[in-house]
Amino acid sequence: MKTRYLILEDGSCYKGYAFGSDNYQVGELVFNTGMSGYQEVLSDLSYCGQIVMMTYPLIGNYGINRDDFESLNPAVFGFVVKEACEKPSNFRGDMSVDEFLKLKHIPGIYGVDTRAITRKIRNKGTMRAIMADEGVNVEETVSMLKNTDFLHDQVKRVSTQKPFPIPNRGKKVVLMDFGAKHGIIRELSKRNCDLIVVPYDTSAEEIMALHPDGVMLSNGPGDPKDMEGPIKEIQKLMGQVPIFGICLGHQLISLACGANTTKLKFGHRGCNHPVVNLASGKVEITSQNHGFAVEEESLAGTDLVLTHRALNDKSVEGVKHSKYPVFSVQYHPEASPGPEDANYLFDDFMKLMEKENM
Numbered sequence: 001m002k003t004r005y006l007i008l009e010d011g012s013c014y015k016g017y018a019f020g021s022d023n024y025q026v027g028e029l030v031f032n033t034g035m036s037g038y039q040e041v042l043s044d045l046s047y048c049g050q051i052v053m054m055t056y057p058l059i060g061n062y063g064i065n066r067d068d069f070e071s072l073n074p075a076v077f078g079f080v081v082k083e084a085c086e087k088p089s090n091f092r093g094d095m096s097v098d099e100f101l102k103l104k105h106i107p108g109i110y111g112v113d114t115r116a117i118t119r120k121i122r123n124k125g126t127m128r129a130i131m132a133d134e135g136v137n138v139e140e141t142v143s144m145l146k147n148t149d150f151l152h153d154q155v156k157r158v159s160t161q162k163p164f165p166i167p168n169r170g171k172k173v174v175l176m177d178f179g180a181k182h183g184i185i186r187e188l189s190k191r192n193c194d195l196i197v198v199p200y201d202t203s204a205e206e207i208m209a210l211h212p213d214g215v216m217l218s219n220g221p222g223d224p225k226d227m228e229g230p231i232k233e234i235q236k237l238m239g240q241v242p243i244f245g246i247c248l249g250h251q252l253i254s255l256a257c258g259a260n261t262t263k264l265k266f267g268h269r270g271c272n273h274p275v276v277n278l279a280s281g282k283v284e285i286t287s288q289n290h291g292f293a294v295e296e297e298s299l300a301g302t303d304l305v306l307t308h309r310a311l312n313d314k315s316v317e318g319v320k321h322s323k324y325p326v327f328s329v330q331y332h333p334e335a336s337p338g339p340e341d342a343n344y345l346f347d348d349f350m351k352l353m354e355k356e357n358m
């Protein structure tokens with residue numbers, strides 16, 4: 001067992017053990033409360049630039065399999081767990097989390113008190129952090145962390161470089177890829193959508209030249225305000241074609257309509273976040289992963305109407321446009337991982353495309 005440290009910008013240093021690679025990078029330390037679904041979390045590209053800490057104490061017991069990836073090349077900067085299972089047991093399991101992290105050059109640390117660190121983040125907010133080997137100069141590392149900015153412009157690292165089709169016989173949907181989860185593609189393909197996945201910086205003209213029935217704006221990493229170019233293109237698309245946005249896509253629609261986004265103290269990351277649908281009054285248990293949110297007060301004076309609200313902190317979870325066929329949610333109707341209560345939103349998108357293209 002090799003000792004490894006996790007150092008936070010507030011000066012705290014936690015001693016644990018090494019697993020995964022030793023490709024240490026400064027990242028924003030965030031926590032995820034999912035009790036399972038670590039493979040989907042590790043491969044969710046929205047975590048680019050972040051070190052993810054799981055609050056559930058045992059991680060890795062069912063290994064890593066070939067079916068549950070949300071991307072082919074994970075972009076997470078590190079993985080922190082209490083106990084890492086060395087010998088997974090599952091009929092689908094191909095390798096252990098340790099082997100997977102090594103393969104993908106992601107550093108991991110286990111044996112630290114993840115619940116104590118989570119309480120610290122809940123009190124003080126998310127922080128920059130880095131892992132290090134024995135003998136590290138903690139003081140120097142802490143001042144380096146304090147002088148390092150949070151990462152920006154992660155989307156260009158994770159978006160596809162070139163457009164590519166995922167053919168089918170149904171509605172033609174252009175998916176703007178800001179770091180799209182495979183779950184979004186799965187849900188649209190399941191509904192026979194003829195998909196064209198395009199890079200994040202594709203222009204509205206290029207998108208309309210593909211004659212889409214609808215445009216899907218994906219999830220993605222980082223601060224939505226980094227995305228000035230795509231926001232302008234979304235403004236041009238609105239009114240021309242039905243649009244559905246998820247997570248970063250929702251934040252971009254909101255910014256495009258003149259609303260504002262702010263950084264949350266410690267974000268929402270997990271599989272059991274209750275959200276109320278304000279039209280039906282029903283509560284959905286949702287999968288979430290976001291560190292920014294749309295400011296409710298900033299919706300006043302825009303064409304956006306609040307449709308969903310988080311029950312834990314009352315933050316904005318969904319909006320729709322009052323004039324155009326445009327709607328979006330902050331959470332993940334594609335689940336993966338998590339409950340599928342909100343899966344109906346993909347059916348709503350299909351109905352919207354049906355109605356608009358009659």
Ligand SMILES: NC(=O)CC[C@H](N)C(=O)O
Pocket residue numbers: 046218219220221222223224246247248249289290291292293
């Ligand atoms: N999953 C996402 O799309 C995350 C959106 C954005 N990067 C945030 O953290 O709020």
